[in-house]
Amino acid sequence: MSHIATLVCAPDRPALTEDVLARACSALTHPSPPVRLAPGIAADFAFELAAPDSTRTVAERLRAALEGAPADIIVQPGQMRRKKLLLADMDSTMIGEECIDELAGKIGKRAEVAAITERAMRGELAFEPALRERVALLKGMHRAIISDVLASRISLTRGGLALVQTMQKNGAYTVLVSGGFSVFTCAVAKKLGFDAHQANELLFDGEGRATGLVLEPILGARAKLAALLKYRDKLALHAGETLAIGDGANDLPMLEAAGLGVAFHAKPKVAAAAHARIGHGDLTALLYAQGYRREDFVAIDPSS
DSSP, rough: OOOEEEOOOOOOOOOOOOOHHHHHHTSSSSSSOEEEEETEEEEEEEEOTTTOHHHHHHHHHHHHTTOSSEEEEEEEEEETTTSSEEEEEEIIIBBOOOOOHHHHTTTTTTHHHHHHHHHHTSSSSSSSHHHHHHHTTTTTOHHHHHHHHHHOOOBBBBTHHHHHHHHTTTEEEEEEEEEEEEEHHHHHHHHHSSSSSEEEOOOOOSSBBBBEEOOSSOHHHHHHHHHHHHHHHHTTHHHHHEEEEEEEEEGGGHHSSSSSSEEESSHHHHHHSSSSEESSOOOOOHHHHOOGGGGGOOOTTOOO
16 A cells, blocks of 8 residues: 555544544545554554545545544655654644743733744744844843743643654654754753754843843744754655654744654644644654554653
């Protein structure tokens, strides 16, 4: 079979009943019987991609056949399904928050900063000037606030630990890439075990207060794409062996260049453009998309 369709639900809301699987099967060309990767939660179908279908049209046909069942659908070629490089966005992807919004909340400017963040992530504002504008609003913030936010406001996204560590055990290299700040990527990368991370540098004066500036050049969409290409070439990988995940407009070039680019609970523009989108499942959906079974997961998040 040339292609694979994977159905994934939220781990705490299994919905892949026999009826749902039968409806999915009816929407595919010459499908194999479903392979259950996790009972009720994830299943694979191997099938032939018939002309003039594309992976996108097959995914849409599956969504229609599922009649609203809360399942994500990933359709991809069967070859190079197990990825050897993961590039992951941080804010609202590997963690549940937007770090700059949390910092702003500590100095009474959350609403103003969060409004700019939302527009930038939707692609309504260019990322670089939007970041400069938000950082300017942080001027005078003491560096100690960062430690407070890390300790009390940042939550790891469910499934992230399993995703990173399972891929690493199977030979993948993992990189956390962010248009946010290195003081956060450093901590999150360490908690989850990423091999490398990159982000922007907030600038502080001699008294430890934010200057309202960020080190130039700003790392945005082009930097995320450049990271994907750099590590792909460094590891001598085929484009199809790479996986990228993100939620905002500044993730799009990276998602489009990856072998599998996944929009995770993403803004509409990103969800529409990515190869696949996750709107129900957690980050373990990316393991199921690679054909891993639940018993293959190296680390299970406490909440899973």
